[in-house]
Amino acid sequence: xxxxxxxxxxxxxxxxxxxxxxxxxxxxxxxxxxxxxxxxxxxxxxxxxxxxxxxxxxxxxxxxxxxxxxxxxxxxxxxxxxxxxxxxxxxxxxxxxxxxxxxxxxxxxxxxxxxxxxxxxxxxxxxxxxxxxxxxxxxxxxxxxxxxxxxxxxxxxxxxxxxxxxxxxxxxxxxxxxxxxxxxxxxxxxxxxxxxxxxxxxxxxxxxxxxxxxxxxxxxxxxxxxxxxxxxxxxxxxxxxxxxxx
Amino acid sequence: xxxxxxxxxxxxxxxxxxxxxxxxxxxxxxxxxxxxxxxxxxxxxxxxxxxxxxxxxxxxxxxxxxxxxxxxxxxxxxxxxxxxxxxxxxxxxxxxxxxxxxxxxxxxxxxxxxxxxxxxxxxxxxxxxxxxxxxxxxxxxxxxxxxxxxxxxxxxxxxxxxxxxxxxxxxxxxxxxxxxxxxxxxxxxxxxxxxxxxxxxxxxxxxxxxxxxxxxxxxxxxxxxxxxxxxxxxxxxxxxxxxxxx
Numbered sequence: 001x002x003x004x005x006x007x008x009x010x011x012x013x014x015x016x017x018x019x020x021x022x023x024x025x026x027x028x029x030x031x032x033x034x035x036x037x038x039x040x041x042x043x044x045x046x047x048x049x050x051x052x053x054x055x056x057x058x059x060x061x062x063x064x065x066x067x068x069x070x071x072x073x074x075x076x077x078x079x080x081x082x083x084x085x086x087x088x089x090x091x092x093x094x095x096x097x098x099x100x101x102x103x104x105x106x107x108x109x110x111x112x113x114x115x116x117x118x119x120x121x122x123x124x125x126x127x128x129x130x131x132x133x134x135x136x137x138x139x140x141x142x143x144x145x146x147x148x149x150x151x152x153x154x155x156x157x158x159x160x161x162x163x164x165x166x167x168x169x170x171x172x173x174x175x176x177x178x179x180x181x182x183x184x185x186x187x188x189x190x191x192x193x194x195x196x197x198x199x200x201x202x203x204x205x206x207x208x209x210x211x212x213x214x215x216x217x218x219x220x221x222x223x224x225x226x227x228x229x230x231x232x233x234x235x236x237x238x239x240x241x242x243x244x245x246x
Numbered sequence: 247x248x249x250x251x252x253x254x255x256x257x258x259x260x261x262x263x264x265x266x267x268x269x270x271x272x273x274x275x276x277x278x279x280x281x282x283x284x285x286x287x288x289x290x291x292x293x294x295x296x297x298x299x300x301x302x303x304x305x306x307x308x309x310x311x312x313x314x315x316x317x318x319x320x321x322x323x324x325x326x327x328x329x330x331x332x333x334x335x336x337x338x339x340x341x342x343x344x345x346x347x348x349x350x351x352x353x354x355x356x357x358x359x360x361x362x363x364x365x366x367x368x369x370x371x372x373x374x375x376x377x378x379x380x381x382x383x384x385x386x387x388x389x390x391x392x393x394x395x396x397x398x399x400x401x402x403x404x405x406x407x408x409x410x411x412x413x414x415x416x417x418x419x420x421x422x423x424x425x426x427x428x429x430x431x432x433x434x435x436x437x438x439x440x441x442x443x444x445x446x447x448x449x450x451x452x453x454x455x456x457x458x459x460x461x462x463x464x465x466x467x468x469x470x471x472x473x474x475x476x477x478x479x480x481x482x483x484x485x486x487x488x489x490x491x492x
Binding site: 004007024028031032036044047048052085088091094097106109110121130134144145149153170172176177178180183186189192193212219223226235 | 247250253255270273274275277279282283286288291294298322324326327328332334336338339340341344346349352355359362363364372374380391395398399413415416418421423426427429430435436458459461462464465466469470471474475477478482
């Protein structure tokens, strides 16, 4: 899996299509990923049509990749198929609860990442859209997701038409803990974030946004408390609509 | 990533240790996985000590792999390091909410799966413990996880001492949907689950448990409604304790 060293998020795709056989092979191989009780608590909605992409785009704040990628995949936590199976087999399903949502979301996200690793190894470029859980209700409507199905990840997939620089990562010591959690001290924080904060691209970002620190870009602009709190409410509302909370 | 074709969950490990360099390399490479805003909203607690494993074992219903594996990894959704960074940099973090938990859990699970793909390719065997979110409070205590850190996945890792048969998977049509979600009919269910239900190992499982159908094994024994509802409550309690809900 040499591709892990050089992977980057790809937002620009060339015109070349993804052959249906290739996509099916990747979707199928990714299903070798471990899954709870071997139940495969996920489903994937494949969007190739212009109308389908146009319907999804607003849910992703009209990020251009949704319309420009040849394929958009919406991966869903899915306890519906399993529950329907149970109902068809004289069994009483009990998966309309938060734990079951988390079980299915876990299955779906593990599947998603194996797909990403396989697809990138095959030369495809991917952008993971974190917006999926920001406006789940819009996606639920666009894809006609029934109860006990909930979108947790969206991938735009295509052949890369760009090669952006590799993004930086924090040092291992910042996220790996030996035996018990080591709560970072201010000195640890200085050490962990020094490189990230000193990158010219990040310093420029702070300047043009009129901020004092890089952290303020995240707290004041990209992921604000008020946005997070509002989106938490819509997220819970969507969980309720899909039958995972009552 | 040829290993995806032959991977299976490994629960028995031979005595050979995992070299610290090898583990660090895998933990480091996995961090190339995409992450929200490049914030790396996860942390990994590495348990190698006998005492550490003994402290974790009850949280995983004393499944023997926890004590017999040379390494146990607990991967956590972590908004604490990022929040501490913000506080140290005159920025006001706003990540004590459900959306932020989901963002961090997503980052953590994607990271987890790349680690699994890489480790399996390197010849290691892994068991993913779904029990992590069943008794999060016990894990939080054992690993001394502070607020805004929440365990979402546990991997027992070692060199394989068994080669169990490959497990079955549902046909692609059961989990891939074209453009919109296709709600499975009883006929679809028959088609999707025919192979799984006809496997001798599953038929035997139904017989020895005195059940009528395979689905009943899941609904009546493995993942019951009453367990799921009770565990949903402790899960929400743990989210509250860790500061993600109020």
